[in-house]
Amino acid sequence: MQRLNPPTLAPPVQDLYAHLAIGPPGGRVVAVAGQVALDRDGVLVGPGDHAAQAEQAFANLRRALEGAGCRPADLLKYTIHVVDSSPALIEPVFAAARRVFGEEFPLVPSTWLGVAALGLPEWLIEIDALAVAG
Secondary structure, three states: OEEEOOOOOOOOHHHOOOOEEEOOOOOEEEEEEEEOOEOOOOOEOOOOOHHHHHHHHHHHHHHHHHHOOOOHHHEEEEEEEEEOOOHHHHHHHHHHHHHHHHHHOOOOOEEEEEEOOOOOOOOOEEEEEEEEEO
């Protein structure tokens, strides 16, 4: 996976992403459905808590990638859907991602979307993604 930040664009905000991610030739694209803060048994983790829900959703994203034979380095792009979005949530949500991914935190194109609601009213965070398995 090649990650680029063209000099003709502003640097990534807070160094949280890369502007471009280019998958290897011949790789297969893996689409990951929106991951929410449900544990393995379908129980919501962190009701009312954006950071706790983000950590579980990122953990689920990591498990989904692993299920497809991918590593965090294979992530091409992800989108974070956030109910009641505010700038104050950026740090705790990305801190949760860093806890889940550690040194493997993927600096790839990402989108933060503030949304009115998700599939169920208690869900605050949902993360969908694309990866490329080589």
